[in-house]
Amino acid sequence: MKTTDSTPSDTVPHQAGGPVRKADAPAKGDREKREGRVLNVFSHGMLILWAFMVVMPLLWAVMTSFKDDNAIFSSPWSLPDELHFDNWARAWTDANMSDYFLNTILVVAGSLIGTLVLGSMAAYVLARFEFPGNRFIYFLFIGGMSFPIMLALVPLFYVVDNMGLLNTLHGLILVYIAYSLPFTVFFLTAFFRTLPTSVAEAAFVDGASHSRTFFQVMLPMAKPGLISVGIFNFLGQWNQYMLPTVLNTDPDKRVLTQGLVQLAASQGYKGDWSGLFAGLVMAMLPVLAAYIIFQRQVVTGLTAGALK
DSSP, X not given: OOOOOOOOTTEEOOSSSSOEETTHHHHHHHHHHHHHHHHHHHHHHXXXXXXXXXXXXXXHHHHHTXXXXXXXXXXXXXXXXXXXXXXXXXXXXXXXXXXXXXXXXXXXXXXXXXXXXXXXXXXXXXXXXXXXXXHHHHHHHHHHHHSOGGGGHHHHHHHHHHTTOTTOHHHHHHHHXXXXXXXXXXXXXXXXXXXXXXXXXXXXXXXXXXXXXXXXXXXXXXXXXXXXXXXXXXXXXXXXXHHHHHHOOOGGGOOHHHHHHHHHHHTTTSOOHHHHHHHHHHHHHXXXXXXXXXXXXXXXXXHHHHOO
């Protein structure tokens, strides 16, 4: 009587070798789950630590801006016993932070609009059209990202002076645009390459010109990328200190970063630390507000530019 070999009920055939017991599969799954939980706890712990290191100095600066000078040194880590709003009023009026704030808004708004308009147009042409010198021009922009601005300060000073733009806000706007264009073109070129060409081709079939296709079709589709690169440029231009220090020595045309340094240096032995922290928080709030409002668009723009 013939007998048929059968696989034992507690084993599972293995493709590459001998049989594997069924009891081993759950054990392996449990081990992977434990390793995943350990990794998850570790990653969340690092994120919490990083958030603590970033948020605590900001909260401490805001808290200190409402204290008087004695409380800052006697109890630096405690909450203010009384909210001293006069610190903010003193920094806004006596330290001329209102003038510096207005100058910064004018410069950053003008340079940001110019950077996005010129950068998006250049990036669209480099990403969508093939012509002799396309790659050469693209790599010129890439090379501008690696060029240290410190090496160009002296010749840049004489160029701006010869053009009659020294100590002017519009001269500073032009320099900011030139400074921000390489990264903007690099970022938006990669983004425009991910957009579908069928929409632009349909616009051409309907009789739209190149300019109309760009401004009415492609530019709205690139809104996530524009917001992302706009936030990055806004942060860099708002916090810029070296360029206005060299090119903008007129006290009436100073921007916010120059005003904060002037506020710290003008106190001398007096040490108006409460007013200094109030001015620091004033300069910090627009940056935080811009990122909080557009954080979802920034993430969307980064992921959309990375994936097709």
